Amino acid sequence: MGKELKTAAASLGKIAMALVFLAPFYIAVVYAVKSPEEKARTGLAFPTGIHWENFTEAIRVSNFWNATKNSLIVTVFSVALLMIACSMAAYVIARNMHSRFYQCIYYIFLGAILLSFQVVMLPLYVQLKGTGMLNSRLGLILTISGFQLAYNVFVYVGFIRSIPIQMEEAAFIDGAGRLRTFWSIVFPLLKPIVSSTLILNALAVWNDFQISLIIAQKEAVRTIPLTQYFFFGQYSIKLNMAFAAFVLAMIPIIILYLVMQRYIISGVMAGAVKG
Known part of the structure; x- marks a missing residue:
């Protein structure tokens, strides 16, 4: 009983x-x-x-397809940049943790995880405006990727340290250089952590609101989270169309999540515990 x-x-x-x-x-x-x-x-x-007219009206009012295009471009390039840059940086750090210099770099990345967007919001805006990257997809991609960088390096380092270095030494003996060894030997072994960070980064970039609100002020470069502004006016709120746009925005990321969900827990736990 x-x-x-x-x-x-x-x-x-x-x-x-x-x-x-x-x-x-x-x-x-x-x-x-x-x-x-x-x-x-x-x-x-x-x-x-x-x-069903709520959906068609929401698409018309908010210029939804242009926002979807911007979100797709920013998400794809940000995720690709993070996957390549963070895995390579983490590999160098993980294989040189005996050095005080690389230990310092690693702890700087750990400290950056605690850095909130509000702390650097004003200087970031001034810098992007001065370099001409304000209201541009490139500025949005680089900024969002920068704020995801620290967490990704932390997870990749933990996973790479669990990979036996003897495999790389065998490649060096065969004449492979450092770059060839990484892409041919190490990177294929990172499949679990690459898969989990891919979906987590895609979720973060696709749903980002704070950074996009500061950088993407013009309609031409607005992303999907910013389209919600079209439905909330000073004297009226079009709640039905706002939720219709929200449901449409969920579909691509839900599909990606369902395809790759089995890698999330295993990959994150492997990166956080091993090593």
């Missing part, structure tokens, strides 16, 4: 946690397909009719 009660309690706990995490999705979908009148009258109740 005691074992059955524990099993039932565990099942109820899992169901409760699932409901907690699924509740925001339910609210978003329900509000996205309701009319303004029904939203005010029925609240979170399931809609009596589906109003």
